[in-house]
Amino acid sequence: MDGPRATLAAVAEAAGVSVPTASKVLNGRTDVAAETRARVEKVVARLGYRKPAAARRRPRKAVTMLDLVINELDSSWAVEILSGTEKVAQEAGMSIALTAVHSNSTLTRKWLDSLALRGCRGAILVLSDLSGYQRAELARQEIPFVVVDAVGQPDESVPSVGATNWHGGFAATQHLIEHGHRRIAVIGGPQQLMCTRARIAGYRAALDTAGLPLHPPYVRYGDFRHQQGYEQTRELLKLPDPPTAIFAGSDLQALGAYQAMHESRLRVPDDVSIVGFDDLPFAPWTAPPLTTVRQPLQEMGALAARMLLSLIRGEPLGARRAELATNLIVRGSTGPAHCGH
Amino acid sequence: MDGPRATLAAVAEAAGVSVPTASKVLNGRTDVAAETRARVEKVVARLGYRKPAAARRRPRKAVTMLDLVINELDSSWAVEILSGTEKVAQEAGMSIALTAVHSNSTLTRKWLDSLALRGCRGAILVLSDLSGYQRAELARQEIPFVVVDAVGQPDESVPSVGATNWHGGFAATQHLIEHGHRRIAVIGGPQQLMCTRARIAGYRAALDTAGLPLHPPYVRYGDFRHQQGYEQTRELLKLPDPPTAIFAGSDLQALGAYQAMHESRLRVPDDVSIVGFDDLPFAPWTAPPLTTVRQPLQEMGALAARMLLSLIRGEPLGARRAELATNLIVRGSTGPAHCGH
Incomplete structure (x- = not known):
């Protein structure tokens, strides 16, 4: 097709619509009736219309x-x-x-x-x-x-x-202490991760501040995923002195803790309180809604x-x-x- | 530095480790003690070691x-x-x-x-x-x-x-019918989406198959997100003949339905059964775990x-x-x- 290039006006005319309407269709706007859109698109295809180069707004520099x-x-x-x-x-x-x-x-x-x-x-x-x-x-x-x-x-x-992982771990643990909890467990992520260490250090600092001793069996490590939250909570619940609260280290581990609790016919938070970490989008919609440390x-x-x-x-x-x-x-x-x- | 290039053997020797260990460090393997890794990396930096071109395995064609x-x-x-x-x-x-x-x-x-x-x-x-x-x-x-x-x-x-959206809508609704539900509502996504239309058509077909009439107030549209699931469920619960089951159209809308139920002090599934659509990773971990149509x-x-x-x-x-x-x-x-x- 080497003839003169079709203009927007020609497209609009052939489709029986106004130029602004034809333009809307070409720009992918959605406020055009489906039927009108189809008519304009058919004409665009038939006439081989292409927007002028300027209107296509090519960036001057290579996209990186x-x-x-x-x-x-x-x-x-x-x-x-x-x-x-x-x-x-x-x-x-x-x-x-x-x-x-x-x-x-x-x-x-x-x-x-x-x-x-x-x-x-x-x-x-x-x-x-x-x-x-x-x-x-x-x-x-x-x-x-x-x-x-x-x-x-x-x-x-x-x-x-x-x-601020340390602050998060501190705030989660302090919140549990303020609710009267003394037997508070923590499930971290992988032990070598800085964020795990910082969260657990925050947990320890909150216990220290309240004059509570650290009970080593209450400190556990997972991988931030559901399954480890489940397994570590099962282990915690089997202890002779099971915790009354668990800082679960991540929201997914908190859901795993929910499942372990559910299977043991224990209720959250009546029997054991749970705090997550992350505030993922689902956290407000679990049952009960999850108390958690929001990471932005x-x-x-x-x-x-x-x-x-x-x-x-x-x-x-x-x-x-x-x-x-x-x-x-x-x-x-x-x-x-x-x-x- | 125009001298002869450092060899892997020279790196290993200077770091006091074996050649395989030095190689592991250079390849980012994790089965090396942190201290050893640090020592090798220091030597690599000092000697300006670079892996030979062949070992860097450049792809022959441009990556696309x-x-x-x-x-x-x-x-x-x-x-x-x-x-x-x-x-x-x-x-x-x-x-x-x-x-x-x-x-x-x-x-x-x-x-x-x-x-x-x-x-x-x-x-x-x-x-x-x-x-x-x-x-x-x-x-x-x-x-x-x-x-x-x-x-x-x-x-x-x-x-x-x-x-297979139609089949999904059919299966969800049929499952509710088999549990004795007769007042079954549906919340679709945006009305113009093909997947919404197909899911709701599947819902209608299941009602038809069971000889159940379609009750227009039971057919609602959302946007597949939580908030619309919540709002549409609130509206459904206000009906003079509220549904006993809701096919919520997406897992997020199902969570919104959970929230509306919770606020009305109704229990899932004792008062109203809920079915989602998608089977997102959190679906097994909601309380109660969500019955849903899995999309692969x-x-x-x-x-x-x-x-x-x-x-x-x-x-x-x-x-x-x-x-x-x-x-x-x-x-x-x-x-x-x-x-x-």
Whole structure:
């Protein structure tokens, strides 16, 4: 078709609609009747209409990608961080290249190898581990990166975003103490994770502050998932002096604790109070609604993206490490201690 | 540093570890003591060691991206589809470029404009709407695409993946009828969505099959989110002849129904049975555990990715439209009808 290009006016005329209406259809607006839309689209196809180049608004610079690498895409936790990152990237006109490495070093290496080929400008790492070699490889490729919810020793040279895990653990435990609980257990995530250590340190500090001793059998470790919450709670309930309250370390582990309680015909919070950690979207809708420590996951993802954009632009970072505040959300899964169950 | 490059053996020797141990550290393996790891990494940094090019295993061809475009990244529903897509893309050595368009036509257009610049090879669309113009633009750019959970009229020319929504609606309603329910309400998603229409058609067919009349006030529409499930259930409970069972159309709407029941001091399932749709990860852990129609969301995302890879390779598709089976998962939120509440 080498003839003159169809105009918007010609499309509108042939479809028997106004130019603004034809324009709405072409721009994908939804406030057009389905029948009208179909008629305009048919004419667009017939006349081979294409919007003029200017109207297609091609960005002048090549679109660039921010990489987000995560261990598993298997929970609301992941999608909350991702969602915050995506919004900031989009405002900056960037897309997200998403890679799940499933805690597998081969996949992590493949990802590292792909960066240059894809023209990656920067990376956000939501990983449980990143070796010195991997960091060196990112540095060699001059790819700036920001770590979310870092593991291992905090390294001051690495920009990172986290939550105030210690405060969260403290607040959860203090809340239980204020309800009269004295036999308070905790289920952390994997023992080597910084966030686990910080939450459990907060738990210990709250006990200390109240002059309560730490009872070692009450300190448990899981993997932040449901099944471990269930199994650790079953073990706790079998103790000769079972706890009257459990700080479950994550919302998923709290749901596992609910299940263990349910199977033992114990009620939350009448028999045992439960506190989660995360405040995932389902937390208000469990029965009873879950008292939990809110982590601002979307804000953490967004802040990591903003820090990364600063690094890419060569701007100075205000601080290399930012911890966003957690806060306790009291709902229905915590109540006064009854020591007689 | 122009001298001879450091070898792995030199690194191992300087760190006082075996060559296999040094190799483990460099490959990011976790089965190395933290102290050993730190020592090797220090030597790597000091000697400026880099793995030989062959060992870095650069892929021979440029890494390519599959685009996944979704309206909102705000639920487990989204992450389940994404997760299935990501696994298949990764097996094919591809990354996922993720874009959320927030039902906004400007963002959708921006995304279309970015495709050529990014060298996009194909796209998976998880969108509530895609105009004919947008489709034409993908065709013009010769970018194959597959639609997941399509809206609007099914168009045979568009490759798509869905679930057997009609069967799901039928199975959910039949299950309630078998428990003696006669006053059964349904809350769909947005009325214009094909999946809503199919689920509600399945509901009607099950009533028909049992010789039960359709009571129009029992047919409601929401948006698949919690709040609408809550509000529509409140309205249903205010009817002079409130339902004894609700097919809530989505798991999130089912949680909203739970909340409305709880506020009215009604029990699930003793007073009203509730069935969800989706089987999101939290469904087994609500109280009571949710009876729901499972949609194989990960499998749907994976199948869409496999179809897209076939299209990119120019292979024929077995079928342009695939619907994966839903199945009813009976848990604790449904029980016998008691008509006296």
